[in-house]
Amino acid sequence: MVATVGYEPTEHHPAFEEYSETVYELAEDGVEVIQARIAERLEVSRPAVSEMIRRMQREGLVSVDDDAHISLTDEGQQIATTVVRRHRLAERFLTDILKLNWAVAHHEAGRWEHVISPVVERAMMDVLDDPNTCPHGNPIPGTDYVAPADAMPLAEVGASGAFTVERIPEELEFEPGQLEFLEQSGLMPGRAGEVMSVAPDGTATVRMPEGTVGVSAYTAQRILVTAGD
Numbered sequence: 001m002v003a004t005v006g007y008e009p010t011e012h013h014p015a016f017e018e019y020s021e022t023v024y025e026l027a028e029d030g031v032e033v034i035q036a037r038i039a040e041r042l043e044v045s046r047p048a049v050s051e052m053i054r055r056m057q058r059e060g061l062v063s064v065d066d067d068a069h070i071s072l073t074d075e076g077q078q079i080a081t082t083v084v085r086r087h088r089l090a091e092r093f094l095t096d097i098l099k100l101n102w103a104v105a106h107h108e109a110g111r112w113e114h115v116i117s118p119v120v121e122r123a124m125m126d127v128l129d130d131p132n133t134c135p136h137g138n139p140i141p142g143t144d145y146v147a148p149a150d151a152m153p154l155a156e157v158g159a160s161g162a163f164t165v166e167r168i169p170e171e172l173e174f175e176p177g178q179l180e181f182l183e184q185s186g187l188m189p190g191r192a193g194e195v196m197s198v199a200p201d202g203t204a205t206v207r208m209p210e211g212t213v214g215v216s217a218y219t220a221q222r223i224l225v226t227a228g229d
């Protein structure tokens with residue numbers, strides 16, 4: 001059962017929620033959390049990010065070290081985990097119950113995450129039978145999710161290797177066209193496939209039940225899978 005918290009989504013400006021969520025997700029994906037990466041993820045200017053980070057420092061939501069690395073304070077972490085949880089829960093509801101595709105659900109969940117109340121959150125969890133991941137395999141904070149110890153990037157499987165998709169990191173969700181490509185290709189959590197070949201540039205040709213498809217080196221380095229049947 002998910003552990004809900006008392007934080008209400010209206011206590012902070014949505015921009016603080018958006019930035020806290022971004023810092024959380026960048027760190028979760030192992031991406032260096034600096035202003036440039038936040039600007040890229042949110043598609044805003046560096047000066048805009050700089051001003052917002054200063055505001056969040058004054059509010060006690062983030063801290064910045066001597067190397068300009070940004071991290072969440074305890075209060076910022078609470079905001080981030082609440083928003084991330086509601087975003088991923090909304091994605092699950094929108095895909096499982098309303099049958100929307102991945103790309104549309106991701107976009108809509110970006111709106112829902114700011115307005116879902118604790119009561120609605122609990123009701124959604126009940127309807128969905130307490131899921132512990134979003135449709136892309138990313139953990140819903142506060143659930144009993146345990147990451148597979150043997151998960152690895154698809155790029156490390158090698159030619160003629162069987163695999164099962166475990167997780168599509170948030171980094172790929174923000175790449176234009178990636179969600180549509182992955183869903184249409186069948187590269188979804190729980191689906192099994194086989195690496196047929198790997199080109200010199202790192203492009204992997206994989207066979208899925210939906211057919212054979214080429215996966216770019218960038219994508220293959222980020223999709224997490226478990227090897228074997």
